[in-house]
Amino acid sequence: MKISLTINNKLTNIETPANRTLSDVLRTHGYWSVKHGCQTGNCGNCVVLVNGRAVNSCIMLAAQAEGKSVETFEHCESVSELQQLKVAIMDFADMECGYCVAGMFLSLKALIDKIPDPTEEEIVDALAGHVCRCVKEALPVDRILEAIRTSRGKF
Amino acid sequence: MLSNLKGYYHPKSIAEALALLEKNSGSILVIAGGTKLVQSQNDIVQELVDITTLPLNYIKKSNGTIRIGAVTPLQSLGGSPLLLDSVGHILADAALLSNHSQMIRNVSTVGGELVSSGPLSVLYCALLVLQGQVRIAGGEEFALPMNIFLNKKGLGGGLLVETVIPQLNEQTYSALAPIINNRGQIIICACARLTAKNGSCKDVKVAITGCPKVPQRLDGVEKQLEGQVMTEAHMSLAAEEAYEGCHPISDDLASEEYRKEVSRVVVKKALLSCLEQAEDDL
Ligand SMILES: Cc1cc2nc3c(=O)[nH]c(=O)nc-3n(C[C@H](O)[C@H](O)[C@H](O)COP(=O)(O)OP(=O)(O)OC[C@H]3O[C@@H](n4cnc5c(N)ncnc54)[C@H](O)[C@@H]3O)c2cc1C
Ligand code: FES
Ligand code: FES
Numbered sequence: 001m002k003i004s005l006t007i008n009n010k011l012t013n014i015e016t017p018a019n020r021t022l023s024d025v026l027r028t029h030g031y032w033s034v035k036h037g038c039q040t041g042n043c044g045n046c047v048v049l050v051n052g053r054a055v056n057s058c059i060m061l062a063a064q065a066e067g068k069s070v071e072t073f074e075h076c077e078s079v080s081e082l083q084q085l086k087v088a089i090m091d092f093a094d095m096e097c098g099y100c101v102a103g104m105f106l107s108l109k110a111l112i113d114k115i116p117d118p119t120e121e122e123i124v125d126a127l128a129g130h131v132c133r134c135v136k137e138a139l140p141v142d143r144i145l146e147a148i149r150t151s152r153g154k155f
Numbered sequence: 156m157l158s159n160l161k162g163y164y165h166p167k168s169i170a171e172a173l174a175l176l177e178k179n180s181g182s183i184l185v186i187a188g189g190t191k192l193v194q195s196q197n198d199i200v201q202e203l204v205d206i207t208t209l210p211l212n213y214i215k216k217s218n219g220t221i222r223i224g225a226v227t228p229l230q231s232l233g234g235s236p237l238l239l240d241s242v243g244h245i246l247a248d249a250a251l252l253s254n255h256s257q258m259i260r261n262v263s264t265v266g267g268e269l270v271s272s273g274p275l276s277v278l279y280c281a282l283l284v285l286q287g288q289v290r291i292a293g294g295e296e297f298a299l300p301m302n303i304f305l306n307k308k309g310l311g312g313g314l315l316v317e318t319v320i321p322q323l324n325e326q327t328y329s330a331l332a333p334i335i336n337n338r339g340q341i342i343i344c345a346c347a348r349l350t351a352k353n354g355s356c357k358d359v360k361v362a363i364t365g366c367p368k369v370p371q372r373l374d375g376v377e378k379q380l381e382g383q384v385m386t387e388a389h390m391s392l393a394a395e396e397a398y399e400g401c402h403p404i405s406d407d408l409a410s411e412e413y414r415k416e417v418s419r420v421v422v423k424k425a426l427l428s429c430l431e432q433a434e435d436d437l
Binding site for chain 1: 208
């Protein structure tokens, strides 16, 4: 089937079998930041923003994104205002694989796009459903909050 | 994963959606958020009708009721001031408890959650005590009271289009009380709602999850508390009735015996939370 959607601000027409997931289709089109973690909606490694909301693209059909705007981590890479936040999450993954980073980052981006000055609870809620398989410590919510506050007004 | 899916429709109206469902019945299904459907091992379904583009994403007030459109994402219930104002925290809390992941709540819908609710559905439990109704379109449009809806699974190829909840009056209080394990899974949850009238409990409604098929009302608790003075002692006594009235399931989260034992604990917590709200209002 043919679907038409906007990926990272670019109108894109795609020919795909009806049962393909959005994560599969995005990866086929070169958006490798979208990871295959569990493929069941349980880890958040495949998170992308659809119309500004964080979703698990492994349990969403590409057809469900028809006419919608999809944003992947590739789109945020060059946005300098987001550097502080990126550093805070990268620091957390530090020497590890970093597989979980893009998904977490996008969930936080969706949060601050909606609530520029979130509380710790709102950050914890936005990150619930994300799994880091390498780092056993809790997510550095205080560092994330600090990064958000430092960059406030710049997003 | 939907290995035989070939067609996907984006109908522009409810009538168009119903016509598609009727014409191809058997191998065609509705898809809302898809959080349950997409990963199901269903090799019968060949076509899907996506209802998320229909004008069914809303929470609105009308004629003393709150109406929630079927494709409203669960996450929207969490942040709705209108809902808070009209029925208190209970529905927002229930929606948030439906799934701990915001990524899933952003997509899964009120309709999808209700159609696929099982014994542990907190949203369904909350709607039972709020005396919600669901409106089904298809053939004739009719409303089913919440407490028979899923026991019957009476959709018959129709579409759940709306949930309708009577607005609570000022002296009516509602609360839920879950037991959540250390992996964030809800083992059991009680919901309660009551009206304070001259210091007594009126119109008491109590329901609990963990019952076979879907959550159930606890008549024994309701009868015991109805008309009693609103005190902790009366609520504790009424909560004891939960033990007799509750016939829970066993699953890998907890045994029937455990759920039965704690049913009175969660019912008491939910009732006391209503009492606390009433006292705060005085
Ligand atoms: C990681 C994860 C954890 C989950 N945990 C739970 C859990 O703990 N408990 C639980 O119950 N579920 C769970 N689910 C399943 C799922 O999230 C819920 O059942 C969800 O609320 C379904 O909503 P949906 O809009 O995504 O429905 P969909 O997947 O789109 O549809 C579900 C079913 O309902 C039908 N349907 C949907 N909307 C309508 C309508 N308006 N009218 C008629 N039929 C309709 C569909 O045809 C389909 O059969 C989980 C899913 C994931 C991915
Ligand atoms: S890969 Fe999608 S949630 Fe894990
Ligand atoms: S750093 Fe490896 S999964 Fe998080």
